Amino acid sequence: MRKLDCRTRRRATPTLVATSLACLALGAPAALFAQDTNQPQYTIRARVPLTIVDVVVTDSKGHPVHGLKQSDFTVLEDDRPITPNNFEEYNSDEVATTPPESAPQPLPPNTFTNNTPGTPQSGPINILLIDNLNTPTQTQQRVQLEMLAYIKRMSPGTRMIVLGLNTHLFIVQGITSDKELLKAAISSTKNIAITPPTQDPGQDPLAKDIDMAAPGVRTATGACTDEVNGGLMAARAEYTLTAMFQIARYSAGMPGRKNLIWLGGSFPPKWDLTGGNCYDVTDALNTATDLLARAHVVLNPIDSRGLRVDNNTNAKLLEEHYNMQLRADQTGGKAVYTSNDLTGAAESAIKSGSNYYTLTYTPPNRPLDSKFRKISIKVDRPGLKLVYRPGYFAIDPENDPGGKAIEKVSPMQSAMMRGSLEPTQILFKVRVAQSPTTDALPSPANEPNPKLLHPPYRHYSISYVIDIHGIDFGPTPDANYRGGFEYGVRVYNTDGDEILNSVSKTVNPILPPAVYKSMLTGGANAHQEIDLPATGDYILRIAVHDLTTNHIGAIEVPTASIAPGPISTTR
Numbered sequence: 001m002r003k004l005d006c007r008t009r010r011r012a013t014p015t016l017v018a019t020s021l022a023c024l025a026l027g028a029p030a031a032l033f034a035q036d037t038n039q040p041q042y043t044i045r046a047r048v049p050l051t052i053v054d055v056v057v058t059d060s061k062g063h064p065v066h067g068l069k070q071s072d073f074t075v076l077e078d079d080r081p082i083t084p085n086n087f088e089e090y091n092s093d094e095v096a097t098t099p100p101e102s103a104p105q106p107l108p109p110n111t112f113t114n115n116t117p118g119t120p121q122s123g124p125i126n127i128l129l130i131d132n133l134n135t136p137t138q139t140q141q142r143v144q145l146e147m148l149a150y151i152k153r154m155s156p157g158t159r160m161i162v163l164g165l166n167t168h169l170f171i172v173q174g175i176t177s178d179k180e181l182l183k184a185a186i187s188s189t190k191n192i193a194i195t196p197p198t199q200d201p202g203q204d205p206l207a208k209d210i211d212m213a214a215p216g217v218r219t220a221t222g223a224c225t226d227e228v229n230g231g232l233m234a235a236r237a238e239y240t241l242t243a244m245f246q247i248a249r250y251s252a253g254m255p256g257r258k259n260l261i262w263l264g265g266s267f268p269p270k271w272d273l274t275g276g277n278c279y280d281v282t283d284a285l286n287t288a289t290d291l292l293a294r295a296h297v298v299l300n301p302i303d304s305r306g307l308r309v310d311n312n313t314n315a316k317l318l319e320e321h322y323n324m325q326l327r328a329d330q331t332g333g334k335a336v337y338t339s340n341d342l343t344g345a346a347e348s349a350i351k352s353g354s355n356y357y358t359l360t361y362t363p364p365n366r367p368l369d370s371k372f373r374k375i376s377i378k379v380d381r382p383g384l385k386l387v388y389r390p391g392y393f394a395i396d397p398e399n400d401p402g403g404k405a406i407e408k409v410s411p412m413q414s415a416m417m418r419g420s421l422e423p424t425q426i427l428f429k430v431r432v433a434q435s436p437t438t439d440a441l442p443s444p445a446n447e448p449n450p451k452l453l454h455p456p457y458r459h460y461s462i463s464y465v466i467d468i469h470g471i472d473f474g475p476t477p478d479a480n481y482r483g484g485f486e487y488g489v490r491v492y493n494t495d496g497d498e499i500l501n502s503v504s505k506t507v508n509p510i511l512p513p514a515v516y517k518s519m520l521t522g523g524a525n526a527h528q529e530i531d532l533p534a535t536g537d538y539i540l541r542i543a544v545h546d547l548t549t550n551h552i553g554a555i556e557v558p559t560a561s562i563a564p565g566p567i568s569t570t571r
Contacts, residue, residue, distance in 0.1 A: 050085070051077070052296065054257055054332055055357045055377055056387040062348075064355035065384060066091055075359060076376040077391075084359040090257075092123055092155060092354035110562055113429040114422050114555040115467075123354050124257040125175060125421075126158060127247065127297075128346070130186070131165045131264030133239055135304050143263050143304045146342035147186045151179055158350065161419055164190050165264075169243040171496030174419025174556060190495070237281050240267065244288035252295040253414030254421055259353035260292070260333075261346050262301045266320035267327055285327070293331045293389055300349040301328055303337035332389035352387070368396045412486055412504070415543035415554045418496035426470035426485075426544045426553030428523075435459040436564040443529040448501045457531040460562070462489060462542065464526040468519050472548040473511065481516040484508040484547040489530050492539040494558075500538065503530045506547070532559065 055073070057065040070087035107113065128147065132140050154160075162173040162185040173185030251258045267285065292299055301324040324335040334352070336345040363373065374391040399405055415423065438456035442448060464487060473483040488504030505528065511519065532538055543554040 050360055051363050051373075051375075051392065053359045053361075053375060053377070053388055054296075054298065055359065056332070056352050056355065057357065057379060058352070058385050058387075060383050060385075064091075064352065066093075066355070068357060068379065068381075070359075072380050073357070073359065074378045074380065075361065076374075077361075077364060078374055079376070080364050082361045082364065084361045086358070086360040088358045090123060090354065090356050090358065092158075092351065107429075108431070110433060111429060111431045112555055112557050113427070114424050114553050115427045115429075123157070123159065124259050125251075125254060126160045126350050126353070127163060127251070127258055127260045128160055128186075129163045129165060129243075129247075129260065129262045129264070130172075131240075131243075131262060131304075133165050133167065133236060134264035134266055136265060139265075139304050139306075143342065144186055147263070147346065148183055149343045150346045151182045151186065153347070154179060154182075154350075158354070162186060163247070165239070165243050167239055168497060169246050171419040174496070175421055241281060241284050241288055244285075244292065248288065248291035248295045248297060249409070250417060250420070251292075251297045253409055253417055256296065257353070257356070257358075258295070258297045259350060260297050260299050261349050262299060263304045263342070263346075264301065265303065265305055267301065267323050285323075289327050289330045290393060290395075293392065297331060298333040298353055299328050299331040300333040300353070301335045301337075302342060302345045302349070303335075304342060306340035306342070330389060332387060334387065363394070365394070368394050370395055411550045411552060412488070412543060412545045415545055415552045416488070416490045416502075416541050418490075418492045418539060418541055418556070420554075422554050422556065423552045425551035426546060427467040428544055428553050428555075429465045430542055430555070430557070431463045432540065432557055432562050433461040433463075434559070434562045434564050435461075438534045439531075443503075443531050445505075445528075446501055446503050446531055448531065449499060452498060452500045453531065453533065456534045458534045460530050460532060460540070460559075462528045462530065462540075464528075464544075465523040466526060466544055466553075467523050470551050470553065471546045472551075473516060474548075476510065479513060481511045481513070482508070483511075485545060486547065487526060487528070487544040488542075489528060490541045491530060491532055492541060494537055494539060496539065501530055501532065503528050 053075075057068060059065055066089065068089070070084060073084075073087075075082040075084060130140075130143060130147070135143065157177055159175055159177050160173075160182055161171070161175045162182065164170050164172050170190065172188055172190050173181055176182065247260065251260075289299070303321065303324065321335070321337045324337055328335040334349065336349070339345055359377070365373065371394055372391055373394055375389065377386055377388055379386060398408075414420070435458055438458050440455045440457070442455075442457055443459060466487070468483070471483050471485050473481040476482050484507070486504055486506040488502065490499055491501040492499060505526070507526075530540075538559045540557040540559065541554065542557065543552065545552050
C-alpha cells in the first residue's frame with residue numbers, strides 16, 4: 001500500500017491561526033455514522049445581490065394565514081414591479097406535528113457527537129434577550145417568572161438562544177429546544193440584576209447608570225444641564241448599542257431568520273434632561289438597526305415595565321415607545337409596550353415570527369448609492385394584515401451603513417461561535433480526556449489569550465473520528481483522492497464573551513483509492529491538545545470545515561461534563 005501523502009499549508013484567520021499540520025490516521029474499519037437527512041442545511045455562500053423580505057400575513061383576528069401562493073403577492077421596490085426569484089412559506093404547525101426521530105444511541109464516557117437524532121430542527125431561531133441594563137430592578141424577577149411560564153407552553157421544536165445584558169452582553173444558553181435547559185437558563189442567577197458599584201440597589205437603572213465614558217456617542221457640549229446623569233445615561237446607551245452591534249455580528253453567521261425578543265425598559269433615544277440635549281445616538285442606532293435587518297434579525301422589543309397609568313401623559317415614555325416601534329418596524333418586527341402579559345407578548349412574537357413567507361428577488365436598481373429603497377407588498381385578498389420591513393439602504397454588503405469595512409468572518413469563525421447552531425453537514429465524534437494533574441508548560445500549537453490564560457494549566461486531549469462523506473474529495477489525475485479541511489477548538493468562559501484559548505489545523509490529504517474507501521467506512525482520525533485554566537467551568541466549541549464546499553460540523557462540550565481520566569499526549 002502506498003504511503004499516505006499529507007501535504008500541508010499554513011493558513012491564518014484573525015482568531016484561529018493554523019499551526020503545524022499533522023497527517024490524518026486511518027480510521028477503524030467500521031460504519032461509525034449514519035447520515036441525518038432531516039437536519040437543516042448550513043451552507044456559507046458568497047454574497048450575491050439579493051434582497052430577502054419576510055412577510056407575516058394575519059387575518060382580522062391576528063391568526064397566521066397559510067397557503068398563499070407567489071401569484072397572490074404583488075411586490076414593488078421604489079414603485080417598480082418585482083418578480084421574486086424564490087418564494088417559500090414557513091409554517092410552525094407543520095414543525096409541531098412532525099414526529100420525533102429515534103432516540104440517540106448512548107455513547108461511551110467522555111465521547112460526544114453532533115450526530116444526535118431527535119425532533120427535526122427547522123424554522124427560525126429565537127433569541128431571547130433579558131435586558132437588566134434597561135429594566136427596573138423591581139421588574140426583573142417578574143420577567144423571569146413570565147418567561148418561565150412561556151417556556152412551559154412553548155411548542156415542541158422551537159429553537160431558542162438566551163442572552164443577558166447588564167454592562168455587557170453574555171450568553172446564558174446556546175441554541176436548544178430543550179425546555180429544561182431553557183428553564184435553567186432563565187432561572188440562572190446571571191439573570192438577577194448585577195448592581196454596578198456606583199448604583200444604589202434601590203434606584204431605577206432607567207434613571208441612573210454607571211459612571212463611565214461613552215465613546216462613539218455624540219455629546220452636545222455645554223448643552224447638558226445635568227452632566228452627571230447625562231454621562232451615566234450616555235454610558236447606558238453605549239452599552240445597549242454595543243449589544244445591538246454584537247447581536248448583528250453574532251447572528252450573521254447563522255442561516256435563516258432570527259426572531260430577537262428584547263425584554264427591556266427602552267432603547268436609547270435623544271435624551272432631554274431638564275431642557276438640555278445631553279447626547280444624540282440617532283445615527284448609531286439607525287446603523288445598528290440596519291445591521292440587524294441585514295443579518296436577517298427581526299427585532300421585537302417588549303417593554304417589561306408593562307402598562308403604566310402615565311402612558312398618555314409622560315412625554316419621555318411616549319418617546320421611548322415611539323423609538324421601540326420605529327426600531328421594530330425597520331426590521332419587520334413588532335413592539336409591545338402597553339401590556340402586562342409578558343408571557344403572551346413573547347408567545348405572540350415567536351408565533352408570528354415562525355409563520356411567514358419569504359420572498360427573494362434581485363434589486364432592479366443595481367447601483368449601490370446608499371439611498372433608501374422602499375419596499376411595498378400587497379396580497380390579492382381582502383382583510384389581511386401584512387408585516388414586513390419597509391425597505392433597505394443600498395449599501396455595499398462589504399461595508400456598514402457608515403461606509404466602514406465590515407470585518408469578514410470566515411466559515412470556520414462562524415462555526416466557532418459560542419452558543420450558535422451545531423451544524424451536521426460534516427458529522428464527527430470526539431473523545432475528550434482531561435488530565436488529572438496540572439502543568440506549568442503550555443501545549444504546543446495553542447493560541448492562548450495571555451490576559452486570560454495563566455499557569456497552572458490543565459491539558460485536554462481531543463481525539464476526532466470524522467465522517468468524510470461530508471468532505472469533498474475530488475479525484476486526481478493519478479487516480480487518487482484529494483481534499484482539504486480544517487478542524488479546531490475554542491475555549492470560552494461560561495458567559496461566552498471571552499475566548500481563552502484556541503487551536504486549529506488545516507490538512508490537504510491525498511488518499512490512495514484503498515485508503516479513501518476505508519475512510520468512507522471508518523472515518524478519519526485526528527488529534528489535538530488544548531490548555532485550560534486549572535480550575536473553573538468552561539465551554540469547548542469544536543468544529544470541522546471543508547475548504548472546498550464550506551460544509552460545516554460543530555459541537556459544544558462543557559468541561560463540567562468531562563470526567564478526569566488518562567490522557568494521551570504528543571508533547
